[in-house]
Amino acid sequence: MALRVHRNWKRLSWWLVLLALGLLGLLHYWFPVARHLEVLIPMGVCPLSRMALLRDNFTGFLHPWARPNVLPCTPWGAPIIWDGIFDPDVAQKTATQQNFTIGLTVFAVGRYLEKYLARFLETAERHFMPGQHVVYYVFTERPAAVPHVTLGPGRRLRVQRVARERRWQDVSMGRMRTLHGALGGRLGREARFVLCMDVDQHFSDAFGPEVLAESGAQLHACHYHWPRWLLPFERDPRSAAAMASDEGDFYYHAALFGGSVAALRRLTAHCAWGLRRDRARGVEARWHDESHLNKFFWLHKPAKVLSPEFCWNPRVGRRAEIRHPRLLWAPKEYSLLRD
Numbered sequence: 079m080a081l082r083v084h085r086n087w088k089r090l091s092w093w094l095v096l097l098a099l100g101l102l103g104l105l106h107y108w109f110p111v112a113r114h115l116e117v118l119i120p121m122g123v124c125p126l127s128r129m130a131l132l133r134d135n136f137t138g139f140l141h142p143w144a145r146p147n148v149l150p151c152t153p154w155g156a157p158i159i160w161d162g163i164f165d166p167d168v169a170q171k172t173a174t175q176q177n178f179t180i181g182l183t184v185f186a187v188g189r190y191l192e193k194y195l196a197r198f199l200e201t202a203e204r205h206f207m208p209g210q211h212v213v214y215y216v217f218t219e220r221p222a223a224v225p226h227v228t229l230g231p232g233r234r235l236r237v238q239r240v241a242r243e244r245r246w247q248d249v250s251m252g253r254m255r256t257l258h259g260a261l262g263g264r265l266g267r268e269a270r271f272v273l274c275m276d277v278d279q280h281f282s283d284a285f286g287p288e289v290l291a292e293s294g295a296q297l298h299a300c301h302y303h304w305p306r307w308l309l310p311f312e313r314d315p316r317s318a319a320a321m322a323s324d325e326g327d328f329y330y331h332a333a334l335f336g337g338s339v340a341a342l343r344r345l346t347a348h349c350a351w352g353l354r355r356d357r358a359r360g361v362e363a364r365w366h367d368e369s370h371l372n373k374f375f376w377l378h379k380p381a382k383v384l385s386p387e388f389c390w391n392p393r394v395g396r397r398a399e400i401r402h403p404r405l406l407w408a409p410k411e412y413s414l415l416r417d
């Protein structure tokens with residue numbers, strides 16, 4: 079009798095193990111499938127009258143018809159730049175005629191320096207604004223450890239020391255205040271446009287003046303098909319970054335934003351103020367500086383929006399609408415990088 083109970087119990091536990099493994103397998107299978115189905119959620123439509131007039135400050139008239147399946151404009155009439163709707167040669171020519179310097183800022187604090195900075199700069203030398211005047215601004219607590227990268231003609235690299243914050247969130251958030259200071263100093267004097275980027279990514283294809291605008295925001299690769307109410311904006315009304323459920327246009331990625339010096343001074347001032355007020359109230363927005371950036375772009379609409387091709391997450395997998403990704407996220411290795 080005891081033996082039979084024991085045998086039945088053994089058989090049952092085997093079934094339970096198999097069932098659990100099966101469920102896990104299904105979950106594993108369905109998660110990517112759900113990611114693929116996401117593309118079926120429409121991004122919205124651009125009215126025909128607006129499509130015909132879609133212009134860009136560097137490339138002139140755009141060709142939204144070349145990409146019939148993507149959203150080429152925002153509700154306020156700004157272009158969303160997708161591969162194929164602009165002519166990179168025209169952008170290049172216009173920028174060359176205007177003869178200005180483009181700033182590219184990047185922070186490499188703590189282990190992020192050894193892990194990412196060399197590849198970021200080396201690939202930028204290959205793909206970022208070729209033929210233009212470029213000044214890189216690297217912010218780090220260890221200027222001596224910045225790798226030596228051979229720069230092309232008309233390209234310079236400046237290193238500025240920053241204090242090392244203890245928490246990675248504070249490093250990330252502290253960027254707004256530091257950038258505000260730099261834009262008010264030498265960076266602001268020598269550059270006409272500035273792009274501000276995360277370091278945990280690398281360039282993979284031509285990244286030219288078509289991205290430049292008075293103010294420019296990047297569609298987040300993981301959220302550009304999601305309905306507004308699902309977007310991960312800050313919802314806690316105590317935070318300066320709070321957005322109501324009926325607010326928000328798109329979810330923008332803080333790994334890349336840019337604009338003129340004046341516009342970026344306003345953006346960084348707004349975000350630094352919000353971050354300071356939150357700290358005084360003892361709250362921290364869900365996605366840190368990115369939440370405040372999203373609030374800013376909700377209040378002050380960007381003049382240009384970049385498609386996810388300009389800052390793509392390869393882990394999302396292949397997508398027909400992502401033709402030539404230009405900047406690729408590095409795999410997240412937080413356990414190695416963050417304390």
Ligand SMILES: CC(=O)N[C@H]1[C@@H](OP(=O)(O)OP(=O)(O)OC[C@H]2O[C@@H](n3ccc(=O)[nH]c3=O)[C@H](O)[C@@H]2O)O[C@H](CO)[C@H](O)[C@@H]1O
Nearest residue numbers: 185186187188190246247249250276277278365366367368
């Ligand atoms: C999908 C996702 O998870 N997004 C959030 C996450 O982005 P990320 O996971 O991309 O953040 P991150 O670790 O890349 O940090 C942002 C950037 O700050 C710099 N850095 C940061 C820490 C450090 O110790 N040293 C250093 O140099 C570096 O340039 C880095 O690229 O976190 C960010 C920082 O809060 C934002 O909130 C993002 O919304």
Ligand SMILES: [Mn+2]
Nearest residue numbers: 276277278333
């Ligand atoms: Mn990052």
